[in-house]
Amino acid sequence: MKLKKKPVVKISVILLMFLLTSLNFSGNAKVLNLQADKIMLSERATANLANRVMVLVDKSVYDGIKNELNQFSEDLAEEGFICEIYPKTIGYSGWDSPEDVKKFIVSHSSNLAGCILVGNIPIPEYRVEKGYMNQPETFPCDFYYMDLDGNWTVYDEGGNSFGYYYTIFCNHTGGNGSKAPEIWVGRISPSKWIGDKISLLKEYFNRNHAYRVGSLCRPAKALLYVDDDWAKYGEKYKSYLKNIYKSSFITVINDPEKTREENYLNNLKKEKYEWICLHAHSSQLQHNFYYSNHTKWDSLTSWELRKNYKSAFFYDLHCCEAIDYFQEECIGNLYLFGNTSGLIVIGSSKVGGMIDDGKIFYEKLKSAACIGDAFREWYSLKGVKYPSYCYGMMVLGDPTLKPKKDEKPPSVEITSPKKGYLYIFGREICPLSTDKTILIGSCILLVEADDINGISHVDFYVNEELKLTLKSKPYQLDLKNYSIGWYDINVVAFDKFGNSNSDHIRLLLINS
Ligand SMILES: [Ca+2]
Ligand SMILES: [Ca+2]
Ligand SMILES: [Ca+2]
Structure with a gap:
């Protein structure tokens, strides 16, 4: 009724x-x-941490991303950093070699937390005599920019195809300072192969902003994906991740027959995870996943990562050569620019990686103010001791970030x-x-x-x-x-x- x-x-x-x-x-x-x-306005100041961040920008991309960089600088100021932006021509009339860049960093290093390199900033290289299979290896080494007072011997130098002088260093010692890094460094440089550079950089800094203000967010969940050769260490690796994620929020996939290309891709496409830690055999342009009792493998190439997946924000790649910058379209860079959510990729430019499988890094990240700080501490405690295994370790993206605690x-x-x-x-x-x-x-x-x-x-x-x-x-x-x-x-x-x-x-x- x-x-x-x-x-x-x-x-x-x-x-x-x-x-x-x-x-x-x-x-x-x-x-x-x-x-x-909550917004912690002066977290770094109260913790007495170095709080200057220098953004070194390749002049050829600077004009196109000026507004985004200004927003980035304001965002960092909110978190207690002092962000300075330095655009400069790359080549003869500006930063011509890794030594030029390093000189600039050292002369501006007071209270410096780290540097972010945007665009084609010269790539230092390092040579070890006994690398993979006991053979000499030469590889990109941003660690050269992180250690401000050690001594780096020049092995070879000359002109290169990037339009500036290359320098290969060797025999790194403390000199009058220390071998340990004083700052962190992150590299943000899309290649033309991935897309229009300016658009990709704009998108990167826009999602960086969106993440900081909370409009881009994911559940506080991590995926630990471990292929056959390390499968038995799944629980050990998980114990490292537990420093930053609740145990029940970490998904471990390490069944050797399950860890395959398609399964990994399906997980990658989900908007389910904030952090992905991958252990897989790799080269610059692909991951290889074994199956059928380790007798066959299938490959995921960087080409397949150009699909705009709304994937995770943070990637920790225990994958040989994934960040080899001789290939700008290396798989690490595709994680950063080939999707609509990449913020940071940690990995190696050579065969090897974190010799402790990230144990110290995750322990430090638990209390560190940002990923860059934890990465620098890992280098000080572990990386410096093992040049032939660890000196390829680099960070792509903005190291001032850190997975947010859920306080909402x-x-x-x-x-x-x-x-x-x-x-x-x-x-x-x-x-x-x-x-x-x-x-x-x-x-x-x-x-x-x-x-x-x-x-x-x-x-x-x-x-x-x-x-x-x-x-x-x-x-x-x-x-x-x-x-x-x-x-x-x-x-x-x-x-x-x-x-x-x-x-x-x-x-x-x-x-x-
Ligand atoms: Ca040092
Ligand atoms: Ca497998
Ligand atoms: Ca919440």
Whole structure:
């Protein structure tokens, strides 16, 4: 039966009078633990960390990305960095060689946390006499820019196809300083092969901004993907990742017959993970995944990574040569620019990588202010000791980033009954001229709660007493057993990181 409007209004007036004269009125229940987003304005300053960041920009791309770089600089300032941008011509009239660039960095190194190299900044190379298979190896080595006071012997130098002088270094010693790095370095340089350089750089800095302000986000989940030759170390590697991700938020895939190209790609395409750690045999342009008892393999090439997947933000590649900058279209660079979410890629330009499989890096990252700081510490403690295995380790992307802790509370709302409405037997009748709700007959209270990292549970308080805890949907409380009277109902939703948020309703129940 459809109720006519007039009698309902009469009922609401009568009930309103009851409402206003009610002795039970006790005001709003307190809001529990409502958290706001935090911005740590001077985290680096209070922690007494070096806080200058220099962005060295290839002049040929600078004009096209000026606005994005200014935004980047403002974003870094919000996080306690002082960001300085230095555009310069690459070649004879500007930065012509790795030594030129290094000289510039050293002469501006006071309170310097790190450098970000944008565009075709000269690539230092290093030569080890006994590299892979005990043979000499020469490879890109940005570590040369990270160590500001050690001694690097020139092995060879000359003109190269990039239009500046190449320099190959060897025999790195502490000299009058130390072999350990003083700063971190990150390289952001798309190749023409991937797409239009200016557009790719704009997109990179735009998503960097989006990540910082929270509009680009993923669940705090990591994928640890380990191919056959390291499969048995899956749990060990997971224990490293546990420094930054909750155990239940780390997916380990290490079944040798499962770890294959297609399976990896399917995981890569999901917007499920924030961090991907991959252990797989690789070369500059591909990963190889073994199967069929290690007798066959299939390959994922960098070509296949040019598909604009909305993949993870952070990549830790335990993959030989994945960041070999002799190939600008190396697979590492495709993780950074071949999709719409790459922010940082850590990997090696040579055969080898992190000799401790990242143990120290992840331990440091737990408390480090940014990935760059943890990476620099890993080099100091591990990398410097093993030139022939570790000196190819580099970071592509912006090392000031770090996976965010989830400090954002979930959303929670009592969607029914609505505040300030009259209900008869659960049916919404009309709004009242008050924010209190009146229920004639029983009703089910419905709550919607959501969070990027999932809801742990929802608590229902009735007149400040915890009546119900629900760990899964639907989040609802049936009021049928409650007798006539006034009720303050507070619902508190918790996400899986312990952040909470609440909603409240005060209602009059007229029940039989
Ligand atoms: Ca040093
Ligand atoms: Ca496999
Ligand atoms: Ca959250």
